[in-house]
Each structure stands twice: as structure tokens, then as C-alpha cells.
Amino acid sequence: MQSHQEINLRSLALREAALTPGEDRDRLYEEHPLVLNAICIPTGPVQEAYDIVRQVLVHRDPGTCLTADFRIGKTTAIHAITRQLSRTTPDVPFGFVIVKGHDKPTERNFFTDILLDFKHRAATSGTTTDRRTRVLSTMLSQAMQKKSTRYLLLVDEGQNWGESEFTFLRDLTNDCQERNLAVITVIFGHPALKQIRAHLVGKARMDLVARFLLTPRVFRGIQDKEDFLATFRAHDDAGLLEFPPHSGICYSEFFFPQAWRAGWRLEHEGDQAWDAFCLVSSDFGRHEKNIGMNWIAGAIRNFFFSQAESDSPGYMASRNVWRDAVDASGYAASLVV
Structure with a gap:
């Protein structure tokens, strides 16, 4: 059985490999559940x-x-x-x-x-x-x-x-x-x-x-803002969404390590993302109150993919970033009758 010290050293090694630019991080990026579109959020x-x-x-x-x-x-x-x-x-x-x-x-x-x-x-x-x-x-x-x-x-x-x-x-x-x-x-x-x-x-x-x-x-979709924001908080919680396993790295930290160290959290983006979904709904004369997790997860994925290179201390997304992410998710097509 591994000692606590050995476990801690292994966790530190995983963190370094996952968060430091290089071949290890590139490999882990390709294996990441979010990249593979294989995540399950306990909504x-x-x-x-x-x-x-x-x-x-x-x-x-x-x-x-x-x-x-x-x-x-x-x-x-x-x-x-x-x-x-x-x-x-x-x-x-x-x-x-x-x-x-x-x-x-x-x-x-x-x-x-x-x-x-x-x-x-x-x-x-x-x-x-x-x-x-x-x-x-x-x-x-x-x-x-x-x-x-x-x-x-x-x-x-x-x-x-x-x-x-x-x-x-x-x-x-x-x-x-x-x-x-x-x-x-x-x-x-x-x-x-x-x-x-x-x-x-x-x-x-x-x-x-x-x-x-x-x-x-x-089986309903996300029907209110609090449910919606909970999906964003989940990405900030390594107890719910962690990768690599046993590294203590949540999904938000993996994709935005510099911003994360400076205090940024995906939850901070929740209000703008919610507004973006509401704006798309209003464009179709709808007030959608049953948003599927596929659309929300797709918008978050598109946000990470498009903005990861902008990772830096003090990062803050503009409203256009989230409108683009929601558009890329295909959500608008689901509103067409």
C-alpha cells in the first residue's frame, strides 16, 4: 500500500505533467473527457x-x-x-x-x-x-x-x-x-x-x-438559472470533474491553469453564458426553459477550445465569446419549429 507521502508525490507529478506545456500535457489533452465529449455532470x-x-x-x-x-x-x-x-x-x-x-x-x-x-x-x-x-x-x-x-x-x-x-x-x-x-x-x-x-x-x-x-x-432539461450555474460550478470542482484521475485538477484548471491560479473560475462566466442562451431563444421568439445538457456542454466545450490560448492571469471573456460558443453548440437549430 502506498504511503500518504507517495500518494502526494504522485499527485504532484500528475499536476506538473498536466499543467506544464509539453508532450505529456498534449497527450493528456487528447485524452481529456471534455475533449472526447464524454463527461457526465451530476445536474x-x-x-x-x-x-x-x-x-x-x-x-x-x-x-x-x-x-x-x-x-x-x-x-x-x-x-x-x-x-x-x-x-x-x-x-x-x-x-x-x-x-x-x-x-x-x-x-x-x-x-x-x-x-x-x-x-x-x-x-x-x-x-x-x-x-x-x-x-x-x-x-x-x-x-x-x-x-x-x-x-x-x-x-x-x-x-x-x-x-x-x-x-x-x-x-x-x-x-x-x-x-x-x-x-x-x-x-x-x-x-x-x-x-x-x-x-x-x-x-x-x-x-x-x-x-x-x-x-x-x-426527464427535463435545465429549467432555471440556478440549475444552469450549477453545471458551471461542477467544472470548478475536482471532486466532481477531475482529470487526470488523482491529480486534484478540475476541468477549469486544466484548460485555464494561469487564470485559475489568479482566481478565475468558470462559474464567473455563468451569468454571461446564461444571457447568451436567453438571447438566442429570444431571436426565435422563444423563452426557452428546458435547455438540454448537450447544448450547455457543447457551449462550454466550444468556450474552452476557442479561449484556451487566451489563458492568462486576469482573464475575462466578453459577451461575444459566449454568444459564439452558444451558436457553435447548435442550440439555435433546436429552436426551429
Whole structure:
């Protein structure tokens, strides 16, 4: 085990490599989660969605669904939720499926897609029955390893499933139940998922609605200034967003090391950034109160990329900088009806 002194020395070495111009910093820059567009910010909406998932898991509800508009950040939220669940409920196995659209839905495609998302080595071989058995065996095996009687199945892009796929899913969860494994299904999707639900209600398929789509919830975007500013503060907090790992360097410090040392924080840019989003909304005659995290994260990324070379003590961005960053995020296109 490393001593505290060794840990501190390693952290100092990481800081020097990350913040000093040179090959090490260049390499770390290319690996940075923000550069790779692979960050998960624990926003208010994400915490609300986590609380919903946690509730259905604790109460062993058969499932629920959450809908959100385009680019609100559903997939990113799911990844954040799974990371948090890994810490809070490590004894519950979970699977993550991204639903693919098919012109002709078949049971074979349904189970193949799940196996591919489960990263099963034999996902594309064997008969339909073989693939169905592999999905069932994988879920049972994961539950057995954790000695769990619950299994959480998280589904993204659920609007791509129809009556056939939900029937296949019902049969799969029934098989699990017969083996004393309760499958809790949480489905995220576009609002079109509500149309699927209405179609199933119209066909009296309440067996499917009650199990998977009974209580649609809304996964919201950022709706007020305080929520918005919290995303900026997160970039200033190495406890939330740190890179490299164990360096104590938050995202803001990584991209603006000189300004950071002089007291600058990304939070200081929050008011101007909020105003920029509001101005873009007003250009379209809108008063947008549901900003997707994809647009906010995109604006922050564009700000860092465009302004990093201006890093210096006393740095302060102009309003035009943030208007350009918001424009580059593509936010305006989302307001076009």
C-alpha cells in the first residue's frame, strides 16, 4: 500500500505533467473527457432521474419510463445513473440496452441486439432460441454472482420498440421471474414513446403498459438559472470533474491553469453564458426553459477550445465569446419549429 507521502508525490507529478506545456500535457489533452465529449455532470435533472430509478428498484416495481426531447441528455444521464448505482447498490446487477430500429421487428433481432449491447461473444451465432437462452443465462448469471434477486434493465431510445418487442421483453422477464429473479425495467425515450403507449392502450395491451409504460415521467432539461450555474460550478470542482484521475485538477484548471491560479473560475462566466442562451431563444421568439445538457456542454466545450490560448492571469471573456460558443453548440437549430 502506498504511503500518504507517495500518494502526494504522485499527485504532484500528475499536476506538473498536466499543467506544464509539453508532450505529456498534449497527450493528456487528447485524452481529456471534455475533449472526447464524454463527461457526465451530476445536474439536478440527473439526480431526479436517479431518484426515480432508485425508487422503482427499492420497491421492486416492474418498471417505469422517462421521456425527453431531442438532445436533452438522456444517454449521458443513464451513464451517470449507472455509476451512482454501482456505488449505492453494488449488489444489484444491471444491463444497458440501446434500442435499434428495424424495418421488420423479429425475435431474432431483438435478442441479438441485447446480446450485442451485453457484449456477448456469441451475439450473432446460433438460432433465435439459442440467442434468447444466452440473454436469459447472462442475466441469471450476473444475478447469481451478486446473490441478487433483482436485475435492473436500463433501456435507451425506447421509442424504437413496438408491440412485438415489448411482448418479447415481457416473456423474457416472465422467464426470469420463474427463476426468482425480478427484472425492473427503466426505459428512456423520445416523447414518441407516449404514442407507443397510446397505441398499446388502444389495443388493450395493458399487460405491456402496466409492466413497462404505466407511469411516464419527464426527464427535463435545465429549467432555471440556478440549475444552469450549477453545471458551471461542477467544472470548478475536482471532486466532481477531475482529470487526470488523482491529480486534484478540475476541468477549469486544466484548460485555464494561469487564470485559475489568479482566481478565475468558470462559474464567473455563468451569468454571461446564461444571457447568451436567453438571447438566442429570444431571436426565435422563444423563452426557452428546458435547455438540454448537450447544448450547455457543447457551449462550454466550444468556450474552452476557442479561449484556451487566451489563458492568462486576469482573464475575462466578453459577451461575444459566449454568444459564439452558444451558436457553435447548435442550440439555435433546436429552436426551429
